Amino acid sequence: MKILVTGGAGFIGSHVVDAYVEAGHKVWVLDNESSGKRTQVNRKARYFKIDIRDTGKLKSIFQQNRFDVVNHHAAQIDVRRSVENPLFDAQVNILGILNILNLCVQYQVKKIIFSSSGGTVYGECSRPAAEDFPEVPLSPYGVAKLASEKYIQAFASLHGLAFTIFRYANVYGPRQDPHGEAGVVAIFSQRLLKSKPTAIYGNGRQTRDFVYVKDVARANLLALKRGNNQILNIGTGKETSVKSLYFLMAKILKIPLKAAYKPARKGELFRSVLKASKAQKVLGWQPRTSLPQGLNETIRYFNQ
Numbered sequence: 001m002k003i004l005v006t007g008g009a010g011f012i013g014s015h016v017v018d019a020y021v022e023a024g025h026k027v028w029v030l031d032n033e034s035s036g037k038r039t040q041v042n043r044k045a046r047y048f049k050i051d052i053r054d055t056g057k058l059k060s061i062f063q064q065n066r067f068d069v070v071n072h073h074a075a076q077i078d079v080r081r082s083v084e085n086p087l088f089d090a091q092v093n094i095l096g097i098l099n100i101l102n103l104c105v106q107y108q109v110k111k112i113i114f115s116s117s118g119g120t121v122y123g124e125c126s127r128p129a130a131e132d133f134p135e136v137p138l139s140p141y142g143v144a145k146l147a148s149e150k151y152i153q154a155f156a157s158l159h160g161l162a163f164t165i166f167r168y169a170n171v172y173g174p175r176q177d178p179h180g181e182a183g184v185v186a187i188f189s190q191r192l193l194k195s196k197p198t199a200i201y202g203n204g205r206q207t208r209d210f211v212y213v214k215d216v217a218r219a220n221l222l223a224l225k226r227g228n229n230q231i232l233n234i235g236t237g238k239e240t241s242v243k244s245l246y247f248l249m250a251k252i253l254k255i256p257l258k259a260a261y262k263p264a265r266k267g268e269l270f271r272s273v274l275k276a277s278k279a280q281k282v283l284g285w286q287p288r289t290s291l292p293q294g295l296n297e298t299i300r301y302f303n304q
Contacts, residue, residue, distance in 0.1 A: 001025045001026070001068040001069055001224060002025075002026045002028075002065060002066065002067050002068045002069075003020050003025050003026065003027050003028070003067060003068065003069045003070070003071060003224075004027075004028045004029075004030060004061070004062075004065070004067045004069070004070045004071070005017050005020070005027060005028070005029050005030070005045075005071045005073060006030045006031070006052055006070070006071070006072050006073055006074035006100065007030075007031055007036060007072070007073035007074030007075060007115075008027075008029030008030065008031055008036070008041060008045065008047075008071075008073065009029060009031035009033060009036030009037055009038055009040055009041050009047075010031065010035055010036035010040075010073060010074075011035075011036075011171075011173075011175045011176045011177060011183075011213065012073055012115065012168075012171055012213055012216060012217075013029075013031070013036065013071075013073035013074075014036070014040040014041060014042070014175060015173070015175070015213045015214060015216070015217040016071060016073065016216075016217045016220045016221075017029055017041065017042050017045050018042050018217065019214075019217040019218060019220060019221045020071075020220075020221065020224075021042045021044045021045055023221055025224075027042070027044070027045040027046070028045065028046045028047075028048070028061070028065060028067070029041050029042075029045045029046065029047045029048065030048045030050050030052070030058075030061065030074065031047075031048075031049065031050075031074065032049065032050065032051040032052070032074070033049060034076075035077060035177060040175055048061060052074045052092070052096035052099055052100060053091060053092065053095060053096055053099065055099050058099055058100070058103055059103060059106075062103040062104075062106070062107040062109075063107060066107060066108070067107070067109050068109065068110050068111070069109065069110060069111045069112070069113065069224060070100060070104055070109050070111075070112045070113070071112075071113040071220060072097065072100055072112060072113065072114050072115065073115045074096060075092065075093050075096070075115070076088065076089050076092040076093050076141070076144075077141075078141070079120065079139045079141045079142075082139050082140040082141035082144070083139055083140060083141075086140035089140045089141055089144055090140070090144055093141070093144035093145070093148060094144050094147055094148065094151075097114075097148040097151055097152070098151060100112070101151060101152065101155045101161070104155070104161055105155065105159045105161060109161065110161075110162060111161070111162040111163060111164070111224075111228070112152060112161060112162075112163050112164075113163070113164045113165075113166070113220060113223050113224075114148065114149070114152055114163065114164070114165045114166065115166055115168060116145045116146075116148065116149055116165050116166060116167045116168070116231075117141075117142065117145045117167060117168055118167035118168055118169050118209075118233050118234075118235060118272070118274045119168070119169065119170060119208070119269065119272045120137050120138070120139060120141055120142030120145060121135050121137055121142055121145055121146050121149075121167055122134070122135065122136065122167075122272070122274075123135075123136035123137060123138050123142070123269065124136070124138075124269055124270060124271060124272075125269075125271045125272050125273055125274075126271075127273075128209075128237050128273045128274060128275040129233070129273065129274050129275060130233070130275040130277075130278070131167070131231050131232065131233055131278055138269070149165050149231065152165060156229060162228045162229060163228070163229060164223040164227040164228065164229075164230055164232065165230070165231040165232070166216075166219060166220070166223070166232055166233075166234050167231065167232070167233050167234065167274065168211070168216060168234050168235070169208070169209035169210070169211045169233070169234065169235030169236065169272070169273070169274045169276075170184075170208040170209055170210050170211065170272070171211055171212075171213050171216050172184075172185035172186070172210050172211070172212065172213065172294065172295075172298060173185075173212050173213030173214060173294060173297070173298050173301075174213070174297065174298055174301035174302075175213070175301070176213070176298070178190040178302070184208070184242060184245065185210065185245070185249075185295065185298055186298070186302070188245065188246055188249050189249065189298060189299050189302040190302055192249060192250060192253050192255050192257060192299075193253070193299070193302055193303055195255065195257060197257070197259075197260050198246065198257065198259050198260065199259070199260050199261075199262045200242055200243060200246060200259045200260070200261050200262070201242075201261075201262050201263065201264050201265050201268065202242075202261075202263070202264030202265075202268070203243075203261070203264075204241060204242045204243030204246070204259070204261065205241050205242075205243060205270075206241065206242055206268065206269065206270045206271065207239035207240060207241050207242075207270075207271050207272065207273060208239070208240060208242070208245075208272050208273070209235040209236055209237065209238060209239060209240075209272060209273040209274050210236065210240055210245070210291055210294070211234060211235050211236050211287055212287065212289035212293075212294035212297075214289065215234075215285075215287045215288055215289050216234055218285065218288075219232075219234050219279065219283060219285045222283040222284065222285050223283065226282060226283050226284070227279075227282050227283050230278075230282055232276075232278055232279040232282060232283065233274040233275060233276045233278065233279060234274070234276060234279060234285075235273065235274030235275075235276045235287075236274075236276065236287045236291075237273065237274065237275055237276055237277075238273070238291075239271070239273045240291060243259075246259050248291070248292065248295065249295055249299065252292070252295060252296060252299060253299065
């Protein structure tokens with residue numbers, strides 16, 4: 001297949017590109033390098049440094065290459081920035097997806113695969129959230145992700161464009177940005193390896209569903225042939241508290257470094273965990289990487 005991966009120089013997108021290349025597909029990567037790094041892009045993929053808001057350059061790429069599938073990972077990913085500047089967030093995340101969708105229709109792309117966010121679309125989780133769980137985004141970023149899902153469904157209905165929408169849990173692994181707000185595993189890795197004091201916000205009992213990035217990439221590979229017109233959670237269904245995560249990583253590194261507790265951050269979810277049984281049924285996907293195994297591989301990456 002001929003596949004375009006937007007945001008393919010980023011943390012998750014670059015792993016998706018690797019999976020597609022290794023499976024023998026022809027891959028094009030588009031990224032504006034606002035958070036992605038060109039050095040992370042597979043050498044067998046063709047690369048363009050372009051912003052998804054640049055309609056003219058986007059159109060030229062679609063016109064010249066006639067893709068079978070578009071995998072859309074390009075996004076403004078900072079929740080706090082979306083709160084501070086919701087207009088900018090909407091320009092990138094909503095107008096960006098509309099640019100992509102219009103070109104998919106115009107140049108007869110068969111399918112779009114979209115990375116949404118279970119952690120923000122569902123809001124606070126009273127239990128592991130299935131795909132029919134109430135959608136209660138608590139930030140402009142979450143609202144934009146949900147709006148993008150609705151636009152994709154509308155284009156599918158109007159134009160016959162197939163789609164698979166993935167609602168990710170907390171993805172972690174090699175190449176994650178240790179300076180971002182959501183990359184707690186990357187942040188802990190960097191701080192612990194440098195024996196620097198590490199902050200835990202709140203009481204540390206807040207829980208997340210940590211899913212390894214290569215398992216996520218495999219879901220994107222499976223979606224090339226399965227999961228048409230489906231919304232699917234990609235997570236483990238298991239909760240880990242931030243405090244437990246810290247102590248597990250400190251144990252792996254054999255560093256008896258105590259965390260520093262700071263006041264909870266405004267708007268932070270206390271509980272976020274996804275039920276992923278639908279992905280197993282529809283795609284034949286389930287996570288293969290245990291948290292200790294994934295943490296070991298992630299720490300090894302940052303140590304290098």
